[in-house]
Amino acid sequence: MQYQDDQVYINRIVKGEAAAFGLLVDKHKSKAFNIALRIVKNREDAEEVTQDAFVKAWHALKEFRGEARFSTWLYRIIYNQAMTLLRKKKLPVQSYNDEATEWLEPAALCTEMERLHDREQKKYINEALSVLPGEDANMVSLYYLHDCSIEEISEITGLGQSNVKVKLFRARKRLFTALNRLLKTEIKQLI
């Protein structure tokens, strides 16, 4: 479906056309859900977080001044909602072992990954993202998957831009480490 600019829907909603919010939800639900999923790590909680975030956005839409993109504003609500759920449910903050392993250089790893079948590629990348701490996985997907700029990630997470750059660099490194471990395990199993 070809969607219109967010502001078109927002204008219709403000004029009283509640159904236009459904189109806005349809347009953003996949990205919104994936942001929540990367942080909370399970589908049920991610759906709950995303639904609550959309309802919150609906109630706060009058306060949306259009200073930032609607998506950035929405992602910030989702990020906060997901972090609140993590604290509320006292889910363990995933620690990550940064210990250096014998790992392929990133370029070689990418080449190896690209040799794999589509299904296997997806499986490894999703597994690697799931073992990363939520904040790291979120950073990586915001930047590489959702095309958010450093400035937008800073707005969404409330972190400083230089802090975002550092965390993003570290998250990418961790993603490579995770992929290396997964590939190594797979190769060992094959042997």
Place this chain on the structure above:
Amino acid sequence: MRTENDPMDDAVRRLLRHAGMEEPAPDFTSKVMQQIETAAPAPAFIYQPVISRNAWIFSFVSVSVLMFLVLYISPGASSAGGNLYTGMESRLIGKLSELFSALSSFSILPGLAGAAIAGWLLMALDKRLDRQNLPV
């Protein structure tokens, strides 16, 4: 920092895009819309004057009619005001002085009448505010 313009960025971007995104449940949008419909709407504050336009018109007409009756219909002319005032002014002053002298002779009745009018006004105001259902 190597996060921007890094050749590795393209490789990571390609891998992640290839992995794609997970989709929420098919009924996701309808669930959100249901929650929105069941949620109570935020109370809207619409300004309404305490005394309506009709009430102002009614008051103005009442006072005008009363003054007309006092000045032109009531029998007899007043002598109050002496030589300084003539015509309508002298009659108005005369009637007002008659009213004040009448009020001074009945010390309890004006108080009661005033209290009754004030009470009636307060009740009317209370009913009006109640109808408006303003947020407390």
